[in-house]
Amino acid sequence: MKSDDVSASQSVASVNPLLRALIEKTGHDNGFEHVLPADGNVVTLASARHRSSAAVVPMAGGFEVRFQPASPALVPELLRSFKLWAGADGVFRVPTLADLATLLRRAASLSQALPNQTVRDYHTAVAQALADLPAESRGTQVERLVRQRVGQDRYRDALLVYWGGACAVTGVTVTETLRASHAKPWAECTDDAERLDAFNGFLLVANLDALFDRFLISFDDAGHLLTSARLSQGDLRGLGIHPDMTLRWLASEHRHYLQWHRERFLLSA
Known part of the structure; x- marks a missing residue:
């Protein structure tokens, strides 16, 4: 980030080990349970349950969060709910760890609900359900009903x-x-x-x-x-x-x- 992109009140704060641990725990508890390698003061959070990631940078007075969304609909939906924290180019600035938790939790939930993660989860669930069916039920009305039930759920x-x-x-x-x-x-x-x-x-x-x-x-x-x-x-x-x-x-x-x-x-x- 260039120095002229942020005001003095939003200057980058250093990530000491305690602050990094707090950010990582906040991610872990709110749908971003993995930490990816990142440079400098960035803490990059990800998940095995969806394909979005979040880069968190401590700022003076809070945190800056940039999402790499799995669905193009994610950031617009977050902007709907978190207008007060939204900056240019879909960047969110949140003042506290509790606010960071709220933002990450909603982002993780949406990432699992929006296309195309739901389709991936459906195929996984169908495969598990079909594995429990007797072989003679494959390709029959029973299988079609299983697929429909799992899909509707x-x-x-x-x-x-x-x-x-x-x-x-x-x-x-x-x-x-x-x-x-x-x-x-x-x-x-x-x-x-x-x-x-x-x-x-x-x-x-x-x-x-x-x-x-x-x-x-x-x-x-x-x-x-x-x-x-x-x-x-x-x-x-x-x-x-x-x-x-x-x-x-x-x-x-x-x-x-x-x-x-x-x-x-x-x-x-």
């Missing part, structure tokens, strides 16, 4: 992480009521990458999930709720649905799948 886990365990519309956090809704249905996806893409759908409470799954509701490109003419005002009130409902946020990666869903929604209206 992985997809739900990814959406729970991505949406922070809360409904994408209502913010409800009762896990038992939340469903992993596909915009482009499982059976219509062209490959596992689409089926398991965290951007191919939303985490929704059960009533919204049922309507979304049947193309009775959808969302526009700003995230505003669209309702089918087949739903009466009495139906909407009974379901607790009102016209100003909107997604808590909408990433650009959602829009391709939403367009597909809206086309089917318009045909069903």
